[in-house]
Every structure is written in structure tokens, then in C-alpha cells.
Amino acid sequence: MSLEEQIYIRKSCRKYLDDEIDMNLIHSFMNSVKPLNDSIDYGYEILTSDRVNNRNRWSAPYFIAIYSEKKDNYQENIGFVFQQLCLFLQGMEIGNCWVGMASPKKKSPQFVISIAFGKSDDMTRESSEFKRKDITEISDIKDYRLIPAQLAPSAINSQPWYFKHTSEGFDVYQIKQNVLKRKILGKWNPIDMGIALAHMYVVNEETFEFDIKNDFENLKDYTYIGSMKI
Structure with a gap:
């Protein structure tokens, strides 16, 4: 399915399997994303759950920790860039969820937010469920x-x-x-x-x-x- 098609079936996933994922899929896709503001530097790292302080009642096998320089519109830019990744992961049958209550144990001042992700069999919904x-x-x-x-x-x-x-x-x-x-x-x-x-x-x-x-x-x-x- 295309990224567009994922919009109409995606849901924030909170139930994950422990299956391994080829992280090169993520790195390759991130080379092609469009930023909202190309003057803002941002980055990310992929962490296993043991490297994350997670205050949610649920967990995931992997997290993407997102970083950015703190300039005007940097938060909008982060949402714009990494939602493209979320839709891509969904299309690869990898569930994901934006999480504000999870951060790297070694936290950088440029840390913004995390995305939980992992293989899942509970990551889609019907249009009536939105x-x-x-x-x-x-x-x-x-x-x-x-x-x-x-x-x-x-x-x-x-x-x-x-x-x-x-x-x-x-x-x-x-x-x-x-x-x-x-x-x-x-x-x-x-x-x-x-x-x-x-x-x-x-x-x-x-x-x-x-x-x-x-x-x-x-x-x-x-x-x-x-x-x-x-």
C-alpha cells in the first residue's frame, strides 16, 4: 500500500510482538523524506526498550528517539518528517505510536519526542473506528x-x-x-x-x-x- 492509503487505516499501536526488524528499512526511507523547513537540523536514533525510560503502562521492543535544533517551527517540522516515517512503517506491517512519556536513558538537550515501534498484528482499523x-x-x-x-x-x-x-x-x-x-x-x-x-x-x-x-x-x-x- 502507498503512504496515502495508510492514512485511512492506521491507528496508534500499543500491542507489539518481539520479532526482529531490518533497521536498514528505516535508514533508507529517512534519506527520502521531505522536511517542512529544510533549514532545521534534526536527527534520530533507534533504541531497544532497555535503553529507554518509559512511563507508559505498555511498552514496545524498539523506540525512535528524535532530536532537533530548537528553532522556530522545529516541533511542526519534527511532526511533518517523522509522520511520513510512521506511515511508511505501517505499510511495512510495523506498528508505531508517538509517545511523549518515553525518553532515552542518556538524554540529550536536543531530544524532542519518541516513537515506539515493532511488528504487530493490531495496527489497523476501519474508517468507522476513527x-x-x-x-x-x-x-x-x-x-x-x-x-x-x-x-x-x-x-x-x-x-x-x-x-x-x-x-x-x-x-x-x-x-x-x-x-x-x-x-x-x-x-x-x-x-x-x-x-x-x-x-x-x-x-x-x-x-x-x-x-x-x-x-x-x-x-x-x-x-x-x-x-x-x-
Whole structure:
């Protein structure tokens, strides 16, 4: 299956087998990913579970520890880049899940987030099993082209994205969470935005463009992230 097809069946996997994986698959794919911002340096390392502090009630045989220089939009860039990898792994029958509560035991200041992964027999779902906001809740106009973003995973399923149509495409916004939710989601929602944009890129690979404008409209309860053309 293509990366695009994975969007419509993928689920965050939390049940893994102990089967070995050819890690060269990951390294080879990462040579071809598209960044959202190519001026930001990032990297990753593959760790076995014994090299990870995992505060979840479940575990996985392997984790990808993700690193980045801390520049503007680095979190969106991380979500954008590594969601492409998540879709690729799904297509290789390797389940995966973004995890904010797992970090390398030898932690670097550039560490951002981890992805758990491993072979699994429980990593797909039917379209009816997605619990997502209606298209009208994530956009000013009902636009089915946004379904790939609608189906993106997010921290505690917070779905922080909002798309406003413009003459050239969409202005992209992130919900401003309340004080309590910001304590939980403040670090992760920008990554979620990058994940949603990755889905839009995968479906519109030949035409997708993203930039940050100066003349965007300020919307109450939302923060402007950038502008997208598809």
C-alpha cells in the first residue's frame, strides 16, 4: 500500500510482538523524506526498550528517539518528517505510536519526542473506528480535501488544527488550549500540527507548499502556524 492509503487505516499501536526488524528499512526511507523547513537540523536514533525510560503502562521492543535544533517551527517540522516515517512503517506491517512519556536513558538537550515501534498484528482499523471532529469543526468551509488532516493522530486525541480558506489555499491555525490543557499539550500540539500537515503533503505530494506569511488574519482562540497550498 502507498503512504496515502495508510492514512485511512492506521491507528496508534500499543500491542507489539518481539520479532526482529531490518533497521536498514528505516535508514533508507529517512534519506527520502521531505522536511517542512529544510533549514532545521534534526536527527534520530533507534533504541531497544532497555535503553529507554518509559512511563507508559505498555511498552514496545524498539523506540525512535528524535532530536532537533530548537528553532522556530522545529516541533511542526519534527511532526511533518517523522509522520511520513510512521506511515511508511505501517505499510511495512510495523506498528508505531508517538509517545511523549518515553525518553532515552542518556538524554540529550536536543531530544524532542519518541516513537515506539515493532511488528504487530493490531495496527489497523476501519474508517468507522476513527473518533475525530467533524470536518466543519476543523475548517471554515466543509472541504473533504481536509480528511487526511482530520484523521491525523494527536496527543490525547486533542485534534488542535483549524484550516481557513484563502484565495491561494489555506491558513493553518492551532487551537489555544486553556491553562490546564496547555500544561499537558503545550509541547505536543505543535508536533500534532506537523503530523496533520504531513498527511496533507502525502496526499498532495506534487502540489503541496507551505510557508509563513506576515499578512494572516488573527483568529480568536487560535494561533497562526503557516499557510498551505495543495
